Amino acid sequence: MANRKKANRTREKETEWQERVVQIRRVTKVVKGGKKLSFRAIVVIGNERGQVGVGVGKANDVIGAVKKGVSDGKKHLVDVPLTKSSSIPQLSVGRGGAAKVLMRPAAPGTGVIAGGAVRTVLELAGVKNILAKQLGSSNPLNNARAAIAALANLRTFKDVAEERDISLEQLYS
Structure with a gap:
């Protein structure tokens, strides 16, 4: 019975993470005997409760590439501070390669206004409520990494008050 409970808990932990494949691309490597074909998968993994990560995996088959991407994404998780209206606390800009992503908090009911990765x-x-704009590049990997960088830059009001060694009331006044 204890094993069954343990198995249920591990299944719950596995199912709370959602994964979405952003891109699958065939890549080739020129070797002595000709060209070697493999697949690259860009995977985004998150729990819809403030944790998200982007991973890249390469393998000889698509399923292997996606599995590697998921494990890579779990290694690069970022905690996202969310407001009561499921938005972000302040404006944020992130860079990833040549891509630049601008994120702006939005009022409740706005929805996710963003494109692509x-x-x-x-x-x-x-x-749930945000305005985002991709600038510079249309590369899905760089845009996903720029979005992660923008989310990693976010701080809550409590964090800012602690950094400045003042109370939350003093921060608002």
Whole structure:
């Protein structure tokens, strides 16, 4: 019976994480005998409660590449501070390669206004109301990494008050 409970708990932990494949690309490597074909998968993993990560995996088959991407994404998780309206606390800008992502908090009922890989990252992070814009590059990997960088830059009002060694009331006044 104890084993059954343990198995249920591990299944719950596995199912709370959602994964979405952003891109699968065939890549080739030129070797002595010709070209070697493999697959690259960009995977976003999140629990819709403030944790999200982006992972990249390469393998000879698609399933192996996705599995490697998921494990890589779990290694690079970021905690996202969310407000009561499931938005972000303040404006944030992130960079990833040549990509730049601008994120702005939005009023309740706005929804996720973002495109491509940034939208996937925000949805899996649990953000419900946000305005985001991709600038510079249309590369899904760089845009996903820029979105992660922007979310990693976010701080709550409590964190800012602690850094300045003042109370939350003094911060608002």
